[in-house]
Amino acid sequence: MKILVLHTLYSPHVGGGAEAVVKQLAEGLQRRGHEVVVLATGPREGVNGEQVDGLRVYRAGLHNLYWHHTQRRPQPLMRLGWHWRDRYNRDMRVPLRQVIEVEQPDLVLCHNLTGWSISAWDEIHQAGLPAVQVLHDLYLLCPRDTMYHKGKDCARQCGLCAALRHRHAAASAKVTAVIGVSRYLLERVCEQGFFPGVPRHVVYNRCAVPVAGRLSRPDGPLRFGYIGTLSENKGVAWLIQQFEALGLDATLDIAGRGKHDDEARLAALVTSDRVRFVGFQDAARFLGGLDVLVMPSRWAEPFGLVAVEGCAHGLPVIASAVGGLPETIQHGVNGLLCTPENPDSLGQALATLYHDQALRERLAHQARLTITPLLDMERMLDEYETILHESLESSRSGQEQTHDQRVLA
Known part of the structure; x- marks a missing residue:
């Protein structure tokens, strides 16, 4: 099978966990004998091809106001x-059409459509190809991808989003x-009327984390840590405020x-040297140096791959009971769950794992x-291959039935 993978970004452009999963998936499908081609948006004009770790990758210049x-x-x-x-960005249909004409894929595996817009569905449909859509976020309901505004998770679409x-x-x-990376995400999108009559699947994101020896535990304060985007919806400000209010002998x-203004706003909240911003880090090395991982999301996190990585490294995880995280x-x-509706619940979870060594070790x-x-x-x-094969066969059967109906007519 020849598969065209469509996504907003591709390595070395990385916005979050979705990019890591898409890369692993594309490379894994190619290892299994499929021919995989990737198309992502890029900062340069035109359509530019290159090789990235053995895959043919096209980057299309974004036809919008800015990169x-x-x-x-x-x-x-x-x-x-x-x-x-x-x-609905009609101009982004052109580079997609060009790559489809050159590569002649059997199927298009769509991931995040930010930048491409849903015009990609029309272009793929016009080409007579099946499209399998993977949901990584809430883009189809909210332009910001998050359904989060003014410090709160949105229970429903606002007028502008609608x-x-x-x-x-x-x-x-x-x-x-359609594939959701969590049951929560798939159900939340589909309950808004999306994908009527379309086969629905849940395929959890996975990551291959080998069993590795933890970094030696030094004498000194307990080590809490957060890794991810530095933004309001991720709850980093909430974490800093709750942590500093406790006054624990911990780091x-x-x-x-994050965005420069978000980074500056977060830095202004820090009042002690117990909180340190360490910049972009290799996840495995960073997690290996912690005692507790914290994921204080204030928005409905669709899945939370970092939580999986934390557990894989033998860390207890404090996480918000929102979105797909409780899955x-x-x-x-x-780990322990807290809730943004009860801000002190995060501080209570931090204090519990700080004081209760036996619980901390049991969770770890x-x-x-x-x-x-x-x-x-x-x-x-395996799960993706099954869905892709079924989708391709379903599309071919539908095309044959349409052809037969035209002949009979």
């Missing part, structure tokens, strides 16, 4: 204009199959990057065992 993969936050009106164009997503649900009927290392983190089994001991199925990359590849 969105940057740490600088554009002005509000500029952002609104960008999202207005991204509701306007910018007008007719998206109806357009989703052209997709051959909090914060790894990752991975079990309270009192491999059980952590990897609880997520063992999520470390099996071959199982994820």
